Amino acid sequence: MKALAARRHDRRAPAVLLLLALLLTGALYAVLAPTSADAAPAAPSADQVETGEKLFQANCATCHGPDATGTDAVPSLVGVGAAAVDFQVGTGRMPMQMNGPQAQAKPAQFDEEQIAALAAFVASLGPGPAVPSDEQVDPALGDPANGMALFRTNCAMCHNAVGAGGALSQGKFAPNLWETTPAHLYEAMATGPQNMPVFNDATLTPDEKRDIIAYLDLQGEDAPGGIGLGSLGPVSEGLWAWVVGMGLLIAAAVWIGARSS
Amino acid sequence: MSTTTSAPTGGQKAAAKTADYLDQRTGIGGAVKEFARKIFPDHWSFLLGEIALYSFVTLLISGVFLTMFFVPSMNEVHYDGPWPAMQGVEMSEAYASTLRLSFEVTGGLLMRQIHHWAALIFMAAIVTHMMRVFFTGAFRKPRELNWVVGFVLLILGLAAGFSGYSLPDDVLSGNGLRITDGVVRSIPILGSYLSYFIFGGEFPGHDIIPRLFTVHILLVPGLILALIGLHLFFVVLHKHTQYPGSGRTNANVVGYPLFPVYVAKAGGYFFIVFGVIALMGATMSINPVWNYGPYDPSPVSAGAQPDWYMLFLEGSLRLMPGQTEYVLFGPDGWTLSLNVLIPAVVVPGVLFTLLALYPFVESFATGDKREHHVLDRPRNRPFRTGFGVALLTAFFILVLAGSNDLIATHFHMSLNDITWAFRFLLFLGPWAAFVVTKRICLGLQRKDRELVLHGHETGQIVRFASGEYIEVHKPLDAHERWLRVQHDAIRPVEIEPAEDSRGVRRTGYRLDRMRQRLSQVFYEDRIEPVTPAELAASHSHGEHDALGSDQEKAPAQLLGEGAPTGGGRRLRSEDETDADGRNS
Amino acid sequence: MSTTHDHGHDELEPRDTAGSDLALRQGDDAVDKFENPGFGPHRPRRSDVEPEANKRAERQVVALFTISILGTLGFITAYFALPPGETIASMRVSNLALGLGLAFALLGIGLAAVHWAKSLMNDHEKAEDRHAQRSSDQTRAEAVAALKDGAQDSAIGRRGVLKGALVSSLALFPLTIALPLIGEVGEDWNVSKFKRTMWARNKKLTIDPTGRPIKASDVTIGSVVHVIPEGLHETEAPLDEKAKAVVLLVRLDPRDIKSEQGEGWSYDGIVAFSKICTHVGCPVALYEQHTHHLLCPCHQSTFDVADGAKVVFGPAKRPLPQLPITVDDEGYLVAQSDFHEPIGPSFWERLR
Known part of the structure; x- marks a missing residue:
């Protein structure tokens, strides 16, 4: 679909290419993430933990504290396990961009190896769920x-x-x-x-x-009945009934009521 | 088909024979003579009610199809079919048969989606049709009763939609039933018993689906059909209203004959309505019950909302603060849940009562007992238009409040802030909408007056020998003008004083006083249509710009055609005589 | 200038003023008004004046009818060629093909008929007279006379007992239908069932829907478990029981607990509350781990689990009832008793 769009509207090509690149990254990541996960349960090397600690001190310690025990507003990372790090850092939620009701997902800030190293370091602080x-x-x-x-x-x-x-x-x-x-x-x-x-x-x-x-x-988005309308339930269905259904029907009514030229 | 009257073809002979057979037994000739060329006025807004009618026919057709495959039973079965996420799952027969007719009956999913889309369109068409009738004053005498019939149809439409929505016995509609149970239970004294009455014992029981099925396919559609018959009978009896325009009066109806123009237009529109709904059923997924799963009292999903026409109730329940639940008569007394009763019973009660009774309130306020067959332009009835928009605004705010979780996620706002905003808006919004709409109506009326008095601006500047510049205005022709001056200027009623000349208090004064007060609310602010005298005065005067303010009547200066005048407008007074000439 | 000011608009009025005996005057009578200018000129359509345009319109109508025929044929083809099959994709294709066929079949007819009416049928407007709805005075008088004659013939006016008997029998007979209906429709009408659930002393808490019992040691802080009573599926009406008995189990840091509904009702930071909202009965299930708030997705009542499930926002008033729990000898979580108050939405006799 997107490739087709690119062919039709040349102006948008760069944006679409960017999107494709992002998708590709995502796909690659989807393939790669489990591989890195494999490594985690196996006892991480001391090297990895050390790299992780360096990364942690440079990027995370400002909020979570140098010993990763957190503060009143920031959770302690002792015992959260490698799984928590792989999720939070892997989905880009950490490091947090800004304060808000909750951390938002965004492109990951670290590569696979760095995330694995961070995870190894945090896992070394206390037992927790593994990747x-x-x-x-x-x-x-x-x-x-x-x-x-x-x-x-x-x-x-x-x-x-x-x-x-x-x-x-x-x-x-x-x-x-x-x-x-x-x-x-x-x-x-x-x-x-x-x-x-x-x-x-x-x-x-x-x-x-x-x-x-x-x-x-x-x-x-795939639904057996056609476009899924976001799978949001009756509210979006009602909106579409008014916009598409009543829109088309009223347009037809205006056509019927108008004098032919 | 080229036929001549002299030599009847075989087809014509057969038709004549059939007609003769029927007429001898029914006298149908009289009805054909009476109705075949009956005149209906033409306007797109008159087709809104037809959308409702035709989507109802679509509902009947698709509904009959669905009943062939749907099993209204709450017996538990285990699913065995093509849907992977349901393999072996325990569910009611109602839910299993819904899945079967969606996935295994060719065309079944299409019919189901058509049925549901048609239901949403049916309600939307009823509401828009009702808005058209309201804003144009088509409910006035002699059509008040038909307004009430239409109102009952609206309520029956809600009942039909609600009962059908719950039939598949999925989690979403099941939670809707659970909310219904909670609302019913909040009714003082009778609540618990009404809950047992509906569910045949405790919620959810084993009876609700078969009961709703009977309500949905027999009781409610039967009543709807009967009332549609009555509704249309009234339309034929009263003849359709028409918009104001040249040649259209209260004593005639102008338009095209039923046969052939409306047979083709209205008949064709049925196919268009059905066709558009089929298009929606083909391309857009609706109510995918397999996503929600079979009913179970424990789960619930985000986005738990009813179809759009019930959304205002959901919104009303969401906005109500919870402090208003009371225990009467001591700590072990009776529980009165105003936090449920007010939003679920009182709010819709007020909205619907206002809607149902409006024609009677308005006719009381005006004291108007005449028949009306020419519609109002909404701008000419500022109070009514403002009131209608206010009611719609309240409804719309409640609908939005019922969607507040989706607003929160899609616009990245806090659910709690949105709820608080709507709590205030529910009171401020309608009031603001009323004031603004009324001002807009009055402004449009002023513009009409302005146009009638001064004519169209032409952009041509003329310089007189005296050095005076004027812009030439082209007066409206008689047809353009008629649209803007045809309406009655309704003023607040005047009543006789409370005491007669001998100081005796008159009976019935209080009622009259009430009527006067109400009438003032309706008509205190008004712009009156231009009268011939005012137009003449404006033509003969350069000073007409001073005219046209609120409630100001034109000074009764009827200057003759030949009176000496200043100003340049006399340049084009031929048009005037022309227009008047048509009527005399 | 205008002498016939009442033209049209008030023709129906004179009759009706008979009924307006009130001391009211219409505001809009007797002012001078413009006259209705009568019908405007008829504007011919292109198809009326250009034979070519007329022919073209006819061809268009024929083409539209043809589209409808093709649509029907397409539908029939799709019916045989594209059954829904086993996958989402095949179901969607089947639905789309059938639906488009149907839509074209219908829209073709509809658009053709309307186009025909608009461009080829006579478009001269015609007028028809209206008549007032009210029947004439003579008709009314005759109607009244007819009714009087009928009443006379039946002599109902003079026979009071007969009248009473008629009215009574008509008023009473619907009871023969209503009585059994009302008697049976609510099962046993024992509404006190609202007040009890199947929770009882030592009944194990099990996970919904699998029915696994829960060890207290297995519940970590911050976790939430949706709970049903042990043996639910063996009861006579499992859904009815489940609708009342579902419970939400949460483990908090014991230091976070501000209050409870009863002394000793929790176990080591594990608290259990009824999952049925005290507003109108939706399952309250959105638990926020850090705020300890429990949100109802239906109407957004928010309960603070750390503070005895008190309402912090929304339309509910009462806290969710707490289920007193403890552990048995093997460390499984069990109930101490049933709830101490009726669960779910309020009803009139809730506290009686």
Whole structure:
């Protein structure tokens, strides 16, 4: 679609190329992220921890403190585990750009190796959830039907029935999950970033987490009935009924009522 | 088909025979003679009601299709079908049959989407049609009863939509039913029993889907059909209203004959309405119940909202602060949940009562007992137009309040701030809308007066021998002018004093006083249409610019055509005589 | 200048003034008004004056009807060639093809008919007279006489007992339908069921929907568990019970807990509240880990879990009822008792 658009409107080519590049980066990242994850559970080398500590002192210690114990407003990182770092830094939420109701996702500030090093350092501070393996997050191995049942009970109230996102109080929100990588989905469940609650392995077993990932893998803009209208429910349907339906019908009525020239 | 009257073809003979057969048994000839060439006025806004009618027919057609496959049962079954995220899931038969008719019946999904889109369009068309009738004053005598019929149809439309929305037994509509249960329970004394009445025991029970099914496919559509019949019967009986214009009076109806023009236009419009809805059903997904899952009382999803026509209730519930729940008569007393009753019962009650009773209030205020068949231009009734816009504004604010979570996510705002803003706007918005609309109406009326008195600016500057410059204004021709001066100037009613000449208090004075007060609210601020005398005065005077302010009547200076005048406007007075000549 | 000022507008009026006995005067009568100028000139259409345009319009109408026929044929083809199949893509293609076929079939007819009417049918406006709705005085008098005659014939006016019997029987007979309906429609009408749930002493808390029991040690701080009572699916009406018994379990840092609804109702920072909103009964489920706020997605009532689930925002008034919990010998979380007050939305006799 976007390539077609580029051919039709030459002026927009640079923007589209940029988009394509971003998409490519995202895709590459999706492929690469689990590989780096593999390394984490295996005992990280002292080298990696050291690199991580340097990165931490340079980029994170201003807020989280030199010993990573945080302050009243900033959480301690002792015991959050490598999964939390891989999620927060990998989705660009950390380092935080500005204060706000919650940290926003943005392009990641560090490369794979740096993130792995940071994760290794934080994991060395105290035991916490590790970065999941490829197999743990492979949608093909999950049961989407069970995933849907679990998603409905545990996630849909904030993230919407198919993961399109939703509002929380005071400007916070639960993000759309369609573009989130399986590894990040898993890490978010395991660590409870921002205001999201924690779903540990007793609440949602690793298999159940994978089922949820399998369910989300089926979701997106595609709907059997046509354009998905953002999967936002009756409000967007009502808006479209007025804009498209009543718009076309009133236009037709005006045509019928107008005198032929 | 080239036929001549002299030699009837086989087809014509057959038609004549059929007609003869029918007429001998029904006397249908009289009806054909009466109705075939009945005149209907032409205007696009008269087709809004037809959208409602035709989308209802679309609902009937697609609805019959759906009933062939839908099973209104709450028995539990396990899903076995093509949808991967549902394999083996326990669900009610109603939900399973909805999935089956969507995924396994060829054309079933199309029919379901057509049915739902048609329902949204049906309600939207009813509301727009009602707005047209309201703003043009088409509800005035003799059509008050038909307004009430239309109002009941609006309520029945809501009932039809609500009962149908819940049938698939999914999580979204199930939570809607749960909210209904909560609202019903808040009703004093009877609440709990009404809840049992609806659900056949405790929520959700086993009866609600079959019950709603009967309501949805028999009771409500039967009533709607009957009332549509009555509604259209009234239209034929009263003959359609028409917009003001040259040649259109209160005693005639101007337009095109039913056969063939309206058979083609209105008949064709049915296909257009159905076609547009089919287009929506083909391309746009609606109510994907497989996303929400089968009903279970525990889950809920973000964006839990009803269809648009119920959204104002949702908004009203969201805006209400919770402090207003009281326990009456001591700590173990009776619970009165005004935090639910006010937004869910009182607010819609007020909105709908105002709407239903408006024609009667207006006719009381004006004391107007005449029949009206020529429509008002909305600007000529500033109070009514302002009131209508205020009511719509309140409705719209409630709809937005019902969507506040989506506003919050899409515009990156705080849910709580939005709610607070709407709490104030619900009171300020309608008031501001009323004032602004009324001022705009009065302004447009002034513009009309201005145009009638001065004519169109031509851009031509003329210099007189005396050195005076004037711009030549082209007066309106009689048809242009008529549109702007045809309406009645309604003034507040005047009543007889409370006491007669002997100082005896008159009976009925209080009612009259009330009527006068109301009438003043309606008509105190007004601009009156230009009278011939004013026009003549403006032509004979250079001073006409002073005319046209509020409530100011033209000085009764009827100067003859030949009276000596100053100013240049006499240059084009031929048009005037021309126009007048048409009528005499 | 204007002598016939009442032309048109008030022709229907004289009859109606008979009814206006009030001391009212219309404000708008008897002022001089412009006269209705009568019909404007008829403007011919291009298809009226140019034979070529006329022919073209006819061809367009034919083309539109043809599109409709093609649409129907397309629909039939799609019906046989494109069944919904097993995948989202095939379902969408089937729906799209059928829908477009139907839309073209319908729009073709509609646009053709309207275009025909607009460009080819006679467009001279015609006028028809209106008549006042009110029937004439004579008709009214005859109608009244007819009713009087009928009443006379039945002699109902003089037979009071008969009248009473008629009215009573008509008024009473609907009871034969209403009584069983009202008697049966609400099942047993025992509305006190609202006040009890299936929670009881030592009933295990289990995870919704899997039914796994929960060990207190398995609940980490900041986590939330959606809970159903053990044995829910074995009950007679599981959905009815679930609608009342669902509970939300949260573990807080015990230092964060400001208040509870009952002494000793929590266990080591683990608190359990009814998930059914006290406003109108939606499941309250959006838990914010850091603020400890619980938000209802339906009407946005917000409850502070750390402060006895008190309402901090929105249309609810009462806190969510707390379920007293403890652990059994094996460390599983169990209820101490049922809720101490009715859960869910308020109702009139809630506290009786």
